[in-house]
Amino acid sequence: MTPDLHTPADLLQLSGSYWATCALHAGVALDLFTPLAGQPGTAAELAERQHLEPRALAMLLDALTALGLLTKQADRYEAQPAASRFLSRSSAEYLGHIIMHHHHLMAGWSRLDEAVRNGGPLRDPVINACDDSVRESFLMGMFNLASLLAPRIAAGIDLTGRKRLLDLGGGPGTYAVAFCRQYPGLTATVYDLPSTRPFAERVIGAAALSDRVAFHDGDYHQSDIPGGFDVAWLSHVLHADGPEHCARMLAKAVAALEPGGLLLVQEFILDDSKDGPLFPALFSLNMLLGTSRGQSYSGAELTELMTAAGLRDVGRLPLELPNGAGIMAGTV
Template identity: 30%
Template sequence: MNPVDLTRIPTADPLRAYRYRDGLYAADLVTAALVHLDFFTWLAANPSSVTGICTHFDFAERPVDVMMTLFVANGFVRRNGDVFHIADSGLEYLVADSPWSLAPYYRSLKDRPVTMDYLKVLKTGKPANWGAYDEGFDWHRSMEDESFARQFTAAMDCRGVLLGPAMAKALDLSRFSRLLDIGGGSGIYACSLVANHPGLSATVFDQASVEKIARTRVEELGFPDRVDVRAGDMLTQPLPEGYDLHLYSNVLHDWDVPEVRQLLAASFAALKPGGMLIIHDAIIGPEKDGPLPVAEYSAMLMHSTQGKCYSVNEYEALLSEAGFRGFTFQTTAADRGVMTAGKP
């Protein structure tokens, strides 16, 4: 394998390769709604809000929010305020009594494991087993196991070799000196930022099962003098102090609103005054009508984690509640983007 240059971004378009993986479970969510629930037929007769859908089907709010965002992004459903209505494409192709209904076409997929998982996730709000394995834990429990943590961290590291430099090049960090990369995994994002911003040093803060992996990877990337690693639990321990820059890169999407609220409040408490928070993630647009690839990726997160892809407006509301001000957002690479917020 050639050495990694974290100051360089590849020239070829990565979107097709990324989108096959990120959107893998979206078809199963459509199948569950269409074949098992006849959801679109019901919605055509009963325009409804997320709350109304949850009440009628006895579903949990988080998975319904993700499902409806996916359906709006596809044009199957349209949103009018808080109320969802069937759109023309949904009426013609997804409603049972339409002569063009595709329900029979999808019916052959109805017993796929991930399709069946979605029926449980919609009911309980709890994630399914990672990868829809018959035996095992959801992603959060699995990460406590060192062998799983190694495998998963390696998978996220290979993604970060592209996403990290793209994020780093989108940001002006010239006035900052110390970065805390919270839930930083292998350290690929911390290393990407210090590689592109010479005045920056960093600490990767993650759970004990990842610590050795991160130390090894930081050394391989050539930054042991500028990036250190510290083990800790971001949800049960105060965040380390003395940093003027915090990063959550592909972290918050793994958690539900209470945990995101907790993490943002912890960052606000620990961050130096005048410091900045960075959220690097796949982020839904302010109207929650796309982008479609992000809505599809959110379906995967809803299946296997406690989280989802949050919208720009959802992040701004949570950041404001924590005390942050001065928000920015820009897209980076492979359907990802970066938000910043300042601590006054």
Template identity: 30%
Template sequence: MTTEDFTLGMKTERMTDIALAFKKTGALLAAIKLDLFSHISNGADTVEALAEAMGIDAEKVDRLLTACKSMDLVRKVDGRHENLSDVQRYLVKDSRTYFGDYLDYISRRDYSAWEEIADNLTAVAKSNEDDERTYLSYMQDPENARKFTEAGYEASIGLGHKLAKEFDFSRFKRWLDLGGGSGCYAIAACERHDGVAVTILDQANVIAIACEYIDKHGLAGRIDTTPGDFFGAAYPTGFDLASYITPLQGYMPDKVIAALAKAYDALEPGGTILVVDYMLRDDKTGPLDPAFVNLFGIREGRFLGRVNTGAEWSEFLDEAGFVDADYRWFTPHQLGLITARKPS
């Protein structure tokens, strides 16, 4: 079956928009850095009021504002500027769901490396060893671990609550969250469900930050922590739920299957494995963000992880010994939710 080519009759706008998308990144990061959206939310809704609030010349504010209006981030209604609703929710500093710092951190961390994609694909890898997407070496520095984990908390606490609403954690007594990071998923689940107790396993420098969040939420009685490597020998057991929430995109399939097999060993018969991770559609037509994460997982010719389709996740779980694998979208543009069961 042939489907119509939707670009018939188009000129260069589409490829210009794709090739020059860095301009959108730059303008958005500038608006975040200068707190434009927070000032608008706080009532500075004209060019003059914004110029005063931001301490910048009105003509300059007007140019930034014009770019933001062109990107549908801000609009003008009855002579006053207002943020579009997603901007209001996620890019205004005192919003509970603010994630401007996360966008700034990730964009700045990865920006220049995106100039190297073609070179990364054509380079010949110096060794066959895969390199775990920098997680293990990067987190050896306590400051890196703090930056990464705090940004991760900010980016994912909302998703933690979404998962806790959609996934019934109260069915479980003991949950092992592997690569649990800041603990945001465990915290949200404990706040929304009675009963379940959680053990978070992650690297020592990450666990130190997780403990701060756990204490802040008064959940030390229900969430405990184990510093370590989830491929390591000493491994806690006796759980009825084990999860990997987004660490496995940093590993290639052989390692992923080995990690799943570790979770299998940690579970009691009949226990459930839950994986939340970047996921591609089975026909590999997207979504865009997982496709980009997958492409970015090749550096200097080496594979630093992989984004898998739902069907591939099911195969990996099958190989690790699990049964009844099932997958669906958790966030339709990005993350899949995959479950399976250890046979009783």
């Protein structure tokens, strides 16, 4: 939905909204929610435990309380239930990885005007980051996001009778795991860079699916993709490249499919006019900042790319997903 910005107050609130974002990021980076999940504490106690400056910490805790993430009784703070559930490292539903990924992107976003002047990008692709914590926050952040949607998506796509799934650029393998859980007769191969393997093996092992989900090292830009699959799943990989690279990637994915195979593409999909929805439009700017030719694509553009790759009956599946995400399907 397009924001309704008509007054100076509306514009100034939008302009300063990053203050709240930075407070959340600091709370996660300093791991404040884990010790306050179910156990109230004072700023002084938490400062000693986390090796922080007490006065500054109290100011941050008060701001997090004002944001509704903490409660405060006298001088003791405690995480709200949602913060305990999603921001505590001890929770199985921890979302801190994707929040820290957003945090690592902020330096580039602050220079968006420079990227628009020069055509970008201003940073290397996150997957190539030398800093292990940056790469981990990206890959496990993708796991955070996919974990929220993958079971629902797997249940909403009919793969009955299909035996071998290729999760191309599958990162930690979250979707491969979800599809195999949904369809007991299915096996899957996650194809991604060697640096991704430890994260994928952690996720696959935790799901107890190492016997059905394999990891294959490779760079889909440079190497051939193994064949013999009857489903190919490409989730949020096309947006990292320009149309020419996307065409080559899709051609390789199609070549990996047996006759009658199904290719599925999940992306943040723009309207054909490309001026909405809001999240895909903003996400396209994120690609400007971090890739040489990446962008969000419209439904019409994805249809054209998939059809040119040799797919038939290309169309968008009737699945309602957040942030303008959608799934395109076509058959060989």
